[in-house]
Amino acid sequence: MAAATLATPTVTLSSSSAMPMIAMGSGSMKADPETTKSTVIQAIKIGYRHFDTAAIYGTEQALGQAIAEALKLGLIQSRDELFITTKLWCNCAEADLVLPAIKKSLQNLGLEYVDLYLIHWPLRIKQEELKVPVPKECIFPIEIRSVWKSMEECQNLGLTKAIGVSNFSPKRLNEILSFAKIPPAVNQVEMNPVWQHKELRDFCKANNIQLSAYSPLGAPGTAWGDNRVMGCSILQDIAKSKGKTTAQISLRWIHEQGVTIITHSYNKGRMQENLGIFDWSLTEEECNKIAQIPQRKSIYLSSMSEPNDILAEIDAEI
Numbered sequence: 079m080a081a082a083t084l085a086t087p088t089v090t091l092s093s094s095s096a097m098p099m100i101a102m103g104s105g106s107m108k109a110d111p112e113t114t115k116s117t118v119i120q121a122i123k124i125g126y127r128h129f130d131t132a133a134i135y136g137t138e139q140a141l142g143q144a145i146a147e148a149l150k151l152g153l154i155q156s157r158d159e160l161f162i163t164t165k166l167w168c169n170c171a172e173a174d175l176v177l178p179a180i181k182k183s184l185q186n187l188g189l190e191y192v193d194l195y196l197i198h199w200p201l202r203i204k205q206e207e208l209k210v211p212v213p214k215e216c217i218f219p220i221e222i223r224s225v226w227k228s229m230e231e232c233q234n235l236g237l238t239k240a241i242g243v244s245n246f247s248p249k250r251l252n253e254i255l256s257f258a259k260i261p262p263a264v265n266q267v268e269m270n271p272v273w274q275h276k277e278l279r280d281f282c283k284a285n286n287i288q289l290s291a292y293s294p295l296g297a298p299g300t301a302w303g304d305n306r307v308m309g310c311s312i313l314q315d316i317a318k319s320k321g322k323t324t325a326q327i328s329l330r331w332i333h334e335q336g337v338t339i340i341t342h343s344y345n346k347g348r349m350q351e352n353l354g355i356f357d358w359s360l361t362e363e364e365c366n367k368i369a370q371i372p373q374r375k376s377i378y379l380s381s382m383s384e385p386n387d388i389l390a391e392i393d394a395e396i
Contacts, residue, residue, distance in 0.1 A: 091263040092286045093240035098161050101128035103340040104137035111140040117344045118144035122153050124350055130340045132165035138186035163194040168203035171220050176228035180237050195238035199245050201388055212383040219388055223257055230260045247395035248281040266290040271331050271368050272306045273375040290338040295325050304376055312371055316364050330355045331368055
């Protein structure tokens with residue numbers, strides 16, 4: 079039980095919420111609900127306090143059951159000890175659908191509120207259930223002004239402590255900032271040493287938007303990911319010289335950029351390893367080497383649809 083007291087650093091969002099800087103995500107897991115539930119409970123025992131899910135992942139219910147079980151077991155004393163993020167899927171990215179969508183997520187989670195609610199992608203998909211490839215006639219631009227107003231309503235009603243976005247470029251963030259009464263607290267994007275997002279990092283820092291990184295290890299083993307992070311010789315050499323793993327070097331580099339991290343391992347050993355990045359640092363020389371890594375992203379929206387200008391524009395921006 080000693081491991082359960084392990085504290086991870088937090089960052090204070092513009093909403094005043096304290097967000098743990100590392101999370102356990104459930105977006106790429108091909109696990110049954112019972113496995114997801116038991117793994118979340120194990121993660122809480124190890125010391126994770128931030129959990130990331132989404133309506134489209136199908137893991138909200140299992141996460142909610144795990145939280146209830148953790149409370150029952152006394153692993154946590156209050157739901158308030160956890161930071162829970164979920165996301166609005168594209169088929170509900172319309173003004174009148176946002177409130178019902180967050181209420182459905184809260185019902186799935188068995189919670190009265192989430193800590194962070196994100197717009198998953200800057201587009202609207204008119205499909206009841208996601209079917210890939212998405213027909214191009216089902217894809218529409220998002221009406222961000224009206225959708226964001228509904229997101230603000232979610233926060234004003236206390237259904238979420240903070241609101242934000244995922245996969246938004248500086249251009250799209252600027253648009254929200256031009257009219258928002260509550261600015262986005264977080265922007266969650268693909269980021270790792272092979273896709274470093276310097277321009278977006280600088281923009282978010284200047285505008286007090288917390289950047290959060292998914293696919294911090296390049297999502298190896300998934301349909302959209304690859305081994306370019308874990309197989310990067312620069313990261314491997316640094317890891318060897320420091321007595322760390324390649325994964326830890328990647329995660330530490332992200333942490334040193336002031337970016338929060340969404341990890342995706344259900345393996346107990348790797349879950350513990352991922353938490354072991356906060357009591358050491360990279361040297362300036364090591365950071366300079368990482369800065370020279372050739373850049374290429376992994377996730378392209380256009381891969382999930384027939385050729386489509388809306389998706390191509392998003393891909394080009396982010």
